[in-house]
Structures are given as C-alpha cells and as structure tokens.
Amino acid sequence: MAMSKALRDAMNDQIKHELYSAYLYLSMAAYFEALNLPGFAHWMRVQAREEVGHAMKFFDHLCDRGERVVLQAIEQPPADFPSPQEVFAQALQHERRVTGLIRNLYQIAVQENDPSSLPLLHWFLEEQVEEEKSVEQILEALRRIGENGAGLVMMDRELARREAE
Numbered sequence: 001m002a003m004s005k006a007l008r009d010a011m012n013d014q015i016k017h018e019l020y021s022a023y024l025y026l027s028m029a030a031y032f033e034a035l036n037l038p039g040f041a042h043w044m045r046v047q048a049r050e051e052v053g054h055a056m057k058f059f060d061h062l063c064d065r066g067e068r069v070v071l072q073a074i075e076q077p078p079a080d081f082p083s084p085q086e087v088f089a090q091a092l093q094h095e096r097r098v099t100g101l102i103r104n105l106y107q108i109a110v111q112e113n114d115p116s117s118l119p120l121l122h123w124f125l126e127e128q129v130e131e132e133k134s135v136e137q138i139l140e141a142l143r144r145i146g147e148n149g150a151g152l153v154m155m156d157r158e159l160a161r162r163e164a165e
Contacts, residue, residue, distance in 0.1 A: 007109055008067050010105050011058050013072065015058045021098060022048040024077040024094060026045070028090075030079070039161075040155075040156055042160050043160075046163070046164050057124075058120075088135055088139040098131070102128055106121040109121055
C-alpha cells in the first residue's frame, strides 16, 4: 500500500526534526564540555546518538515502503546557555515539542488510513514519554541542588553512568 503524500512529507520533515534534536543535544554537550562537566556532556552525547537513531527509524520506514527520502536543511542550534538548569529546561521544552510533532504524525497516519505506519508512530509516542520523564527528573534534581558546586559534581558523576540504548 502506497503512502500518501501528506504522510510522506510529514515523515521527511520529522527526519529533519530528529536530526535537529541530535544537533541541539550535541551543542548542549559542547556547552557542558566547556564547563568541565564531562558527565553532563556524556549524557547529552548519548542523547544525540539516540536522536540520530530516531531519524534513521523514519528513514528506514520510508525506504521500506518504497518512498523517497528527501533530506532537508537543519537549523543551527543555540551554542550558549545561561546555566545547566536552563539547558535541561530547554531540553524538556524541546522534547515536549517533539511529542507534539509525533502526535501530529500519528493523526495524519490515521486520517490517511495508513495502518502500516501506526506501530512505528506508537513506538515513538511511548519513547517520548520516556524522553520527557528522564529530562524532567534531571531538571528537578538541578532545581533542588541549584548551582551548588558539590551537588553539581555529584550529579555530573551520576550522569556519566548513562549507557547507550
């Protein structure tokens, strides 16, 4: 069954959004490297790799369906942030935006009667619950410790333990 133009275009657009997410998280990693917080940087690098994997899921789905992947320009992410807490506040805002994009894709698939895309989009909806939760937990911990040097160092060590999925 062929994919509708509306869904194909939306999935191609989502590839761009997922790759932008990777760029954003790499930029955040660079910020943390500059602050000498290697654990925070590591967490963001793992997140960036995960986002590239998400883009590839859409890429592969389009290819598997015989659709053309058309890559789009990726916007430059911000390079400077006011604080580690603000980095995670922006990451949470970004993940919530991505959740909205995935929900929109799901609605397009339903409207276009494309049941073959629904399992992929359902997986992404579940993934977004995890994404938002993990960022929210880190943000809440940062709010509790504030800009406390000792707390930040302890949290840096904790984030360094994140393993790639």
